[in-house]
Amino acid sequence: MLQNREKWGSKLGFILAAAGSAVGLGNIWKFPYIAGENGGAAFVFVYLICIAIIGFPVLISEILIGRTTQKNPVGAFAMLTNSKLWVSVGFLGVIAGFMILSFYSVIGGWTIGYVIETLRGSLSNFHSPEEAGVLFSALSGSATWTIGYHTIFFGLTMFIVMRGVQGGIEKSSKIMMPVLLIILIILMMRGITLEGASRGLAFLWVPDWSKINGQSILIALGHAFFTLSLGMGAMLTYGSYMSKKDSVVNAAAQVVFLDTLIALMAGVAIFTAVFASGLDPAAGPGLIFQTLPAVFASMTGGTFFALLFFLLLAIAALTSAISLLEVVVAYFVDEKAWSRKRAVLIFGGLIYILGIPSALSFNLMSDVTFYDKTFFDIVDFLASNVLLPFGGLMIAIFVGWIWLRSEVMIAVKTGAESFFNAYPWFEGLWFIFLRFIAPVLITLVLLNSLGIV
Ligand code: PHE
Numbered sequence: 001m002l003q004n005r006e007k008w009g010s011k012l013g014f015i016l017a018a019a020g021s022a023v024g025l026g027n028i029w030k031f032p033y034i035a036g037e038n039g040g041a042a043f044v045f046v047y048l049i050c051i052a053i054i055g056f057p058v059l060i061s062e063i064l065i066g067r068t069t070q071k072n073p074v075g076a077f078a079m080l081t082n083s084k085l086w087v088s089v090g091f092l093g094v095i096a097g098f099m100i101l102s103f104y105s106v107i108g109g110w111t112i113g114y115v116i117e118t119l120r121g122s123l124s125n126f127h128s129p130e131e132a133g134v135l136f137s138a139l140s141g142s143a144t145w146t147i148g149y150h151t152i153f154f155g156l157t158m159f160i161v162m163r164g165v166q167g168g169i170e171k172s173s174k175i176m177m178p179v180l181l182i183i184l185i186i187l188m189m190r191g192i193t194l195e196g197a198s199r200g201l202a203f204l205w206v207p208d209w210s211k212i213n214g215q216s217i218l219i220a221l222g223h224a225f226f227t228l229s230l231g232m233g234a235m236l237t238y239g240s241y242m243s244k245k246d247s248v249v250n251a252a253a254q255v256v257f258l259d260t261l262i263a264l265m266a267g268v269a270i271f272t273a274v275f276a277s278g279l280d281p282a283a284g285p286g287l288i289f290q291t292l293p294a295v296f297a298s299m300t301g302g303t304f305f306a307l308l309f310f311l312l313l314a315i316a317a318l319t320s321a322i323s324l325l326e327v328v329v330a331y332f333v334d335e336k337a338w339s340r341k342r343a344v345l346i347f348g349g350l351i352y353i354l355g356i357p358s359a360l361s362f363n364l365m366s367d368v369t370f371y372d373k374t375f376f377d378i379v380d381f382l383a384s385n386v387l388l389p390f391g392g393l394m395i396a397i398f399v400g401w402i403w404l405r406s407e408v409m410i411a412v413k414t415g416a417e418s419f420f421n422a423y424p425w426f427e428g429l430w431f432i433f434l435r436f437i438a439p440v441l442i443t444l445v446l447l448n449s450l451g452i453v
Contacts, residue, residue, distance in 0.1 A: 005070060006165035011246045013170040015254050018238050020173040020319030022259040023180070025107055026227040028266045028316050029288050034219055035267060036281035039211025040203040046217055050224040051260055054441060057433040058230050058392050060252040060412070061399040066239030067248055068411045072330035073233030076240070080403060089394045093233030096387040097327035100232070102354040103379050104324065105157065108317035109149030110289065113139060114310040123306050126297040129279060133290045146359040154355065157321040158348040161329055162341055165241050169322055176315045183312045184265050190305055191272030200275035204267050218448045221441055226384050227259055231391030234323045237330045247416035385449035393442040400434035
């Protein structure tokens with residue numbers, strides 16, 4: 001069976017697909033608003049440190065587990081350990097993929113919905129974020145609108161994954177990622193050339209340290225996981241289609257670089273525009289759907305830029321969603337010998353159904369809450385704030401402590417001999433981060449999510 005397993009066509013194919021997974025709503029919707037709420041530049045700085053000392057070492061580990069075993073998260077741990085405990089870690093990843101995709105597709109649907117609304121001209125007459133807010137409430141308040149676009153977004157995701165690793169995921173990423181980059185460059189140029197843009201740039205580059213506290217550090221760290229798609233086996237699964245000729249360290253570095261670059265570019269595009277219009281950078285989750293439409297309405301050619309922006313969001317969300325579905329599909333294809341098509345239809349279908357109460361959380365079911373959280377909030381919280389950090393913690397512990405170090409080094413040096421010859425100190429540093437720094441910091445994030453610290 002192993003010889004028939006699918007593979008990326010090239011190293012670039014892996015990089016674009018993995019960067020596609022990493023770059024998503026997290027970069028363009030979430031990062032700008034949490035940076036805005038937590039004081040801008042100082043937060044960005046803390047975030048960059050988290051990416052470097054936790055995100056990067058854990059990303060190498062996750063891709064490495066996949067590349068070495070050439071299996072899905074469950075099969076990978078089973079092959080390396082034979083222990084039920086670790087196999088269940090892999091299984092939790094599959095469950096996290098299931099959960100994240102169900103609500104991610106709802107927001108992904110909104111982005112397509114906003115592309116359509118822009119084309120219909122609904123966004124062109126706003127004078128204030130409040131007016132844009134009224135439209136947003138009306139749209140998200142409609143069960144037909146939210147479920148309808150969830151269906152379209154999910155349908156696209158299933159369509160791509162069904163076409164396979166090379167023919168679907170790799171091929172679509174090779175088209176969508178360059179388009180995404182070009183759109184982002186255009187939007188950034190537009191932002192920088194607006195009058196008053198410098199205040200937006202200052203917000204991102206001039207730190208105000210008084211805004212940094214324990215809470216914002218934990219938010220930055222938690223986001224480092226989400227944005228790099230860590231802790232649930234997405235990178236592991238993508239790594240499992242990677243060739244042993246390529247360097248995992250180098251690939252991980254490129255993914256981190258692209259993900260970070262794109263988050264920062266999105267920050268520049270968004271904050272220059274928000275500040276130029278004199279609006280509030282700390283508007284929270286509505287920054288993209290309420291503040292930005294008002295910004296676009298006030299600029300020349302605004303409809304065109306709004307269209308580009310929501311297209312950008314939709315592409316980013318789609319390339320992430322396919323990686324989430326692929327984790328679940330890979331499990332059934334590898335472990336249960338299902339056909340790809342069957343796995344996509346049956347499990348895709350179930351995830352789609354689980355997404356419906358999330359879509360309804362903004363309308364018909366908005367009053368159904370548990371500890372003040374809607375269904376959407378609960379699934380998001382459990383997956384993003386509990387399962388991802390937990391998965392990341394386990395991966396760091398596994399590669400740092402459980403997997404024999406000599407075997408880890410053989411695996412990681414495969415395809416990267418020259419790198420390890422040139423930088424022999426890298427091994428020691430990587431292990432210090434995996435063994436001590438990552439576990440301690442991730443445990444803090446977890447305890448914080450659970451309300452303990
Ligand atoms: N990294 C994606 C984003 O930033 C989200 C994601 C998380 C995708 C986990 C896959 C796995 O939007």
